[in-house]
Amino acid sequence: MNTDxxxxxxxxxxxxxxxxxxxxxxxxxxxxxxxxxxxxxxTNQTFQSGEYLNYVINYNWGAIWLTTGEVxxxxxxxxLNGRKxxxxxxxxxxxxxxxxxxxxxxxxxxxxxxxxxRPIRFIRDVNEGSSYAKDDYVFNNQKNKIYSSSQRNKxxxxxDSLAINSxxxxxxxxxYYARCLDFSTHKPNDTIPITFVLDGEVYFSxxxxxxxxxxxxxxLGNVRCIKFSPKLIKGTxxxxxxxxxxxxxxxxxxxxxxxxxxxxxxTIKVNLNKYSGLxxxxxxxxxx
Numbered sequence: 001m002n003t004d005x006x007x008x009x010x011x012x013x014x015x016x017x018x019x020x021x022x023x024x025x026x027x028x029x030x031x032x033x034x035x036x037x038x039x040x041x042x043t044n045q046t047f048q049s050g051e052y053l054n055y056v057i058n059y060n061w062g063a064i065w066l067t068t069g070e071v072x073x074x075x076x077x078x079x080l081n082g083r084k085x086x087x088x089x090x091x092x093x094x095x096x097x098x099x100x101x102x103x104x105x106x107x108x109x110x111x112x113x114x115x116x117x118r119p120i121r122f123i124r125d126v127n128e129g130s131s132y133a134k135d136d137y138v139f140n141n142q143k144n145k146i147y148s149s150s151q152r153n154k155x156x157x158x159x160d161s162l163a164i165n166s167x168x169x170x171x172x173x174x175x176y177y178a179r180c181l182d183f184s185t186h187k188p189n190d191t192i193p194i195t196f197v198l199d200g201e202v203y204f205s206x207x208x209x210x211x212x213x214x215x216x217x218x219x220l221g222n223v224r225c226i227k228f229s230p231k232l233i234k235g236t237x238x239x240x241x242x243x244x245x246x247x248x249x250x251x252x253x254x255x256x257x258x259x260x261x262x263x264x265x266x267t268i269k270v271n272l273n274k275y276s277g278l279x280x281x282x283x284x285x286x287x288x
Contacts, residue, residue, distance in 0.1 A: 061266035
């Protein structure tokens with residue numbers, strides 16, 4: 001690739017852009033002020049311990065395509081202070097060949113009640129370019145509080161507490177929570193509230209249910225999907241008035257198959273690359 005073209009591309013995929021690439025995956029539901037969530041009970045018939053999902057992240061600008069990195073999500077059971085919990089992990093990074101442009105190594109972890117799917121502890125450890133951030137949140141769901149330990153770059157660790165409501169998720173748990181939603185009770189353009197915490201703030205957000213659609217997946221072929229759009233942050237690299245669109249399998253697994261979001265220059269496209277350990281058989285693939 002021509003050096004000048006490389007420079008143009010990576011000027012646009014700068015620190016904020018690259019970080020948003022991985023937020024597109026880790027934060028399928030991004031903050032926008034809305035109505036506080038009042039009911040948040042879901043039943044998990046969707047995932048199980050041992051599930052693993054892997055995605056490739058692509059940047060598209062006109063005729064230019066770059067596959068910049070991968071992210072993987074895993075669900076397992078673990079013991080936390082003598083209590084059996086779910087342990088969710090999301091690990092993503094740029095491919096080594098792009099590290100000299102912008103190196104990303106991100107790790108998200110959540111420990112979650114296996115019955116209610118309410119978070120108990122959340123850890124975020126992200127290295128992006130010259131920026132470093134680490135958060136450790138302990139949820140006290142009886143008192144509706146989070147006790148946090150946060151560090152940014154080389155600054156001292158900051159200890160704090162934050163008031164939450166009974167429906168507050170961390171951003172990784174929010175992904176699994178969203179997969180357990182019953183979309184059959186909604187009609188197109190219905191909004192579904194969701195509440196989560198990020199960077200010491202509680203956000204009242206929502207997703208817009210867009211109905212069902214058949215898409216062609218590189219991995220699965222033609223597959224029936226549920227389609228929805230998380231409300232995005234205003235004032236970032238995302239185009240004003242445009243939003244992320246997510247397609248998940250129209251079956252009990254609700255596996256995210258494809259995610260697409262326009263940014264100021266170009267589009268981020270995320271494709272399911274491989275999977276294992278699903279709880280249910282995928283039964284929404286359309287035979288050739």
